[in-house]
Amino acid sequence: MxxxxxxxLDKKIDLLTRLVAIGLVSGKSQREQIKLxxxxxxxxxxxxxxxxxxxxxxxxxxTALRKKSQLNLKSEGAKEDA
Numbered sequence: 001m002x003x004x005x006x007x008x009l010d011k012k013i014d015l016l017t018r019l020v021a022i023g024l025v026s027g028k029s030q031r032e033q034i035k036l037x038x039x040x041x042x043x044x045x046x047x048x049x050x051x052x053x054x055x056x057x058x059x060x061x062x063t064a065l066r067k068k069s070q071l072n073l074k075s076e077g078a079k080e081d082a
Contacts, residue, residue: 021050034061 001009021040025033030051037047044058051058 018050025050031061031065034058035065038062038065 021037021042024040025036028036030053033051034047037050042050044055044062047058048055
């Protein structure tokens with residue numbers, strides 16, 4: 001496949017990926033959008049572009065989500081021990 005065809009195909013795939021991602025997170029809070037897009041395998045820069053924020057904001061939200069998840073796991077473990 002010629003390079004120009006491949007580049008055109010890559011651009012179309014990127015556009016479709018963005019459209020699906022936007023549909024997935026539409027109507028959800030920013031934190032939920034970040035969580036879902038991260039779970040879908042997107043990086044902070046890609047998520048920031050889609051959500052309309054900075055990659056730093058995305059990184060802070062992801063860190064908070066990880067901490068919350070760890071706290072939930074610890075509290076569930078304590079319930080099982082009781």
